[in-house]
Amino acid sequence: MSEIFVPREEIENQLSLADGLCGGKEKNVCILTFGCQQNEADSEILSGICERMGYGETDDPKNADLILINTCAIREHAELKALSRTGQFKKLKEQNRELLIGICGCMAEQKERREAVIKSYPYVDFVFGTDKLYMLPTIIKNALNAKKRRVYISEKPHNEFGIIAEGLPLRRNSDFKAKVSIMYGCDNFCTYCVVPYVRGRERSRCSADVLSEVESLVKNGYKDIMLLGQNVNSYKGDISFPELLRRCGSMDGEYFLRFMTSHPKDASRELVEVIRDVPNVAKQFHLPVQSGNNRVLSAMNRRYTREKYLEKAMEIKALVPDVTMTTDIICGFPTETEAEFLETVDIIKQVEFDMIFTFLYSPRPGTPAANMEDQIPHEEKVRRFELLSSVQNDIADKLNDKYIGKTVRVLCETNENGKCSGRTTGNKIVNFDGNARVGQFANVEITAAAAYILRGKETNQ
Numbered sequence: 001m002s003e004i005f006v007p008r009e010e011i012e013n014q015l016s017l018a019d020g021l022c023g024g025k026e027k028n029v030c031i032l033t034f035g036c037q038q039n040e041a042d043s044e045i046l047s048g049i050c051e052r053m054g055y056g057e058t059d060d061p062k063n064a065d066l067i068l069i070n071t072c073a074i075r076e077h078a079e080l081k082a083l084s085r086t087g088q089f090k091k092l093k094e095q096n097r098e099l100l101i102g103i104c105g106c107m108a109e110q111k112e113r114r115e116a117v118i119k120s121y122p123y124v125d126f127v128f129g130t131d132k133l134y135m136l137p138t139i140i141k142n143a144l145n146a147k148k149r150r151v152y153i154s155e156k157p158h159n160e161f162g163i164i165a166e167g168l169p170l171r172r173n174s175d176f177k178a179k180v181s182i183m184y185g186c187d188n189f190c191t192y193c194v195v196p197y198v199r200g201r202e203r204s205r206c207s208a209d210v211l212s213e214v215e216s217l218v219k220n221g222y223k224d225i226m227l228l229g230q231n232v233n234s235y236k237g238d239i240s241f242p243e244l245l246r247r248c249g250s251m252d253g254e255y256f257l258r259f260m261t262s263h264p265k266d267a268s269r270e271l272v273e274v275i276r277d278v279p280n281v282a283k284q285f286h287l288p289v290q291s292g293n294n295r296v297l298s299a300m301n302r303r304y305t306r307e308k309y310l311e312k313a314m315e316i317k318a319l320v321p322d323v324t325m326t327t328d329i330i331c332g333f334p335t336e337t338e339a340e341f342l343e344t345v346d347i348i349k350q351v352e353f354d355m356i357f358t359f360l361y362s363p364r365p366g367t368p369a370a371n372m373e374d375q376i377p378h379e380e381k382v383r384r385f386e387l388l389s390s391v392q393n394d395i396a397d398k399l400n401d402k403y404i405g406k407t408v409r410v411l412c413e414t415n416e417n418g419k420c421s422g423r424t425t426g427n428k429i430v431n432f433d434g435n436a437r438v439g440q441f442a443n444v445e446i447t448a449a450a451a452y453i454l455r456g457k458e459t460n461q
């Protein structure tokens, strides 16, 4: 397994190259992040390396000396958004020839997309793939010196590539919420999904590295920590995922420990028991179902049935009192009939999720589903999406009503003159009146509820 780790000397070489790369000049980086939490976590590493090079951080591209666009390829919409932002930087580059612009992330890993970007945006200085973050100092040095456009992509084919770079600096976006990647890549090859092609094969960090990162976060006052992986149940460090979760959740102090995402085919009872038994492990379970119909699930290569999913979801609800259950659904997977779609509506009613994340199916070039006959028209996907949303809104409304009159523990995220907002262990948003400090816990009595927001007031109880 050791060959997946970037050698320590290579990381040290990069970091010593980073030191003082800006030569003491005041410079700023603007990092634009599209897509999922994994990309957000990667951007925090990019920002940390930039800090080491001497770059401050700005949200405003106009004030930047370096713009990094961290792209997402999961749906066409995400790609178009990143490209449209890139298009806006042409003027900036004309006004400031010294400005460096780089594109990275999942889009950079797709050959056709990468080539199209290079052709259509001649002012982009460099492109680098998801495996090349640790090389940022070399990439920037080359761009500053050679002024030649370059592409940094793993030479290995996508069915092999995958590395882990430990020991890179991080500049976190928050001082009380943190994301910790525990594994990278995916081996599941759901037929609609581009992730296995752009993130490579599954590889796991050592538990000691994860545990020491979580320990340091807890010591430094972080209160909401999310363990990240495309399928955390496949974590293959030296201990199992439930054991890793148990140890990460058993450190001194009060905090919420969350994880994302768990594949239904291998969510174990042991995992559910850890959620139930370890107080710091958040009482929340995101279990993406994608469809409620067995033929569609099989065409998606999800490797579970509707019946197995229902059994698992009900087990979680029975074992963990007041657990928040959420899911992902794809609307309009190719060949999905109306009757099959109605089985998805039915499964939502049966499980009674607190929230569903619904996506219109987006054909991803190179994935099997993109070549299936009987693609569903856009308007039909939207109709199904709207029906699902309206069914779900009623369910969420009903579920949240049961909080009225209860007192819940809330991690305060904002406080504007006594108008506070935060989240519960189940990740429910609570708006409340009080004096809570941002990044600290408060007890809140719930006085009103809507589908996706609880309201209340702070109480000493």
Ligand code: SAM
Binding pocket: 036, 074, 075, 192, 193, 194, 195, 229, 230, 231, 261, 262, 263, 288, 290, 328, 329, 330, 359, 360, 361, 362, 363, 364
């Ligand atoms: N690994 C996670 C899992 O298996 O649930 C999902 C990661 S993916 C970034 C998040 C969600 O995007 C998926 O659960 C799926 O619902 C959605 N998704 C993936 N590919 C899609 C596509 N081609 N079109 C629409 N939605 C898609």
Ligand code: SF4
Binding pocket: 186, 187, 188, 189, 190, 193, 194, 195, 196, 230, 231, 263
């Ligand atoms: Fe994509 Fe499926 Fe892997 Fe999730 S499990 S990242 S949906 S291939």
